[in-house]
Amino acid sequence: MKQPPTxxxxxxxxxxxxxxxYDVVIGATTRERTFKQALIHQADIRPNHRVLDLACGTGTLAMWIGRRHPEADITGVDGDPAxxxxxxxxxxxxxxxxxxDQALSFDLPYPDGLFDRAVSSLFFHHLSWEDKQRTARELFRVLSPGAELHVADWGPAGSLLMRGLFLSIQMLDGFRNTRDNVTGRLIPLFQQAGFDQVQQRQSFSTMFGTMVLYSAVRPG
Ligand SMILES: C[S@@+](CC[C@H](N)C(=O)[O-])C[C@H]1O[C@@H](n2cnc3c(N)ncnc32)[C@H](O)[C@@H]1O
Incomplete structure (x- = not known):
């Protein structure tokens, strides 16, 4: 397998x-089961749907989707072979x-319109604004008309306490990439890529800040 990009x-x-x-830290600090199960519920996956888990990491979300929807066709993609x-x-x-599959989020090895659902959790805050834009456009490309995108990631802080706690994520993952999340730029990001009905659906207070669930539809 290829090396991770540097x-x-x-x-x-x-x-x-x-x-x-990773699994121990995320499981203990982010209310992982609560927000990922909420994301799966929100995604309304149907039998035979093709589902992409973008930046799937260690595969917890993909595994939980597979348990709940064994008839769905699940693909996880991430840039890191480890x-x-x-x-x-x-x-x-x-x-x-x-x-x-190993690939970068802005250069996915899939044909246009392949997927019925794309999900992604804890990912967009890893990217620069330019890479967020390229990734949103790439998601639009690989989703079929009428297909849905469901994203869970750090969002605008629900309180001063949440904003303070989020500083620990910013120190770990970098202030530049994470700023777009707390300043509420994910909604315009998906709108600018062409998605419709972009909405914030739910939010959860965690030990590291406010986790927000978004949804968007690729127009038909
Ligand atoms: C915080 S982890 C989230 C993993 C998983 N989605 C979860 O919810 O636990 C972020 C993941 O994004 C991946 N990643 C970072 N930049 C990427 C890129 N440009 N393309 C694909 N994967 C990327 C990392 O390898 C990592 O697995």
Missing amino acids: TDYVPALGYHWLTPF VLALAARKARRAGVTAQF
């Missing part, structure tokens, strides 16, 4: 050497069938 690439926990601790190896192992142990 420039501008922010790995799962900010540094490659922290990757083995997390993909963990994702493949977890899915295998859970008896979930999913394909895991």
